[in-house]
Amino acid sequence: MNIVFLGPPGAGKGTQAKILIERYGIPQISTGDMLREHRAKGTELGKKAQEYMDKGQLVPDEIILGMVKERLSQADCEKGFILDGFPRTVAQAEALDKLLLDMGKKLDFALALIVPDDLLVERLTGRRTCKNCGMMYHIKYKPSKVEGKCDVCGGELYQRPDDNEETVRNRLKVYHEQTAPLIEYYRNKGILREIDGSKSIEEITQQIISILEGKA
Numbered sequence: 001m002n003i004v005f006l007g008p009p010g011a012g013k014g015t016q017a018k019i020l021i022e023r024y025g026i027p028q029i030s031t032g033d034m035l036r037e038h039r040a041k042g043t044e045l046g047k048k049a050q051e052y053m054d055k056g057q058l059v060p061d062e063i064i065l066g067m068v069k070e071r072l073s074q075a076d077c078e079k080g081f082i083l084d085g086f087p088r089t090v091a092q093a094e095a096l097d098k099l100l101l102d103m104g105k106k107l108d109f110a111l112a113l114i115v116p117d118d119l120l121v122e123r124l125t126g127r128r129t130c131k132n133c134g135m136m137y138h139i140k141y142k143p144s145k146v147e148g149k150c151d152v153c154g155g156e157l158y159q160r161p162d163d164n165e166e167t168v169r170n171r172l173k174v175y176h177e178q179t180a181p182l183i184e185y186y187r188n189k190g191i192l193r194e195i196d197g198s199k200s201i202e203e204i205t206q207q208i209i210s211i212l213e214g215k216a
């Protein structure tokens with residue numbers, strides 16, 4: 001099952017992808033997570049990406065496409081994959097189509113999580129992530145049991161530097177200008193499914209499972 005998650009930052013793509021990897025045993029491929037790993041390790045790629053990420057701008061395609069191509073060719077993607085945060089432009093979507101065609105694969109579903117901007121700002125500025133295992137929390141909607149500590153592994157929780165309000169507003173602007181057109185792109189391909197992303201995590205998961213398992 002080859003899936004793309006669409007939707008603005010804070011729509012819940014990463015949260016839902018992490019739930020689905022457990023259920024279906026296919027990996028989540030988050031270009032944002034991959035870039036953050038490169039930054040944490042101080043690689044050349046990470047250094048190049050840094051200035052774009054901190055301003056909430058898109059990292060250039062040549063960096064992203066090479067990274068995705070390499071990841072999709074790994075053995076754990078054979079049964080399927082969940083793309084999260086990629087593609088983000090029509091040019092990236094076209095490059096992905098070509099890449100998959102060369103690999104003899106195609107996308108099965110484009111799942112678009114629809115959420116109003118005001119709710120996204122609240123979700124993103126309150127978001128906290130575990131430094132150790134990547135588990136995500138929200139100071140209001142999903143607080144950890146002990147403040148600042150991960151319930152799963154006890155790791156330290158941090159706020160992503162690009163989750164401050166000014167950068168969040170810029171990321172949303174970039175989303176509306178460059179990424180939202182992908183909804184039409186995948187609608188035209190007949191694989192788009194739209195989901196109300198303002199509901200609870202559990203309700204959204206149920207709706208996604210119904211779609212993927214042909215019950216909705």
Ligand code: AMP
Nearest residue numbers: 031032052053056057058059085086088
């Ligand atoms: P995310 O974790 O998906 O919100 O991504 C965080 C940041 O990484 C974005 O604001 C971009 O600067 C960069 N980024 C992640 N994925 C992509 C992509 N597919 N194309 C360009 N930039 C990306």
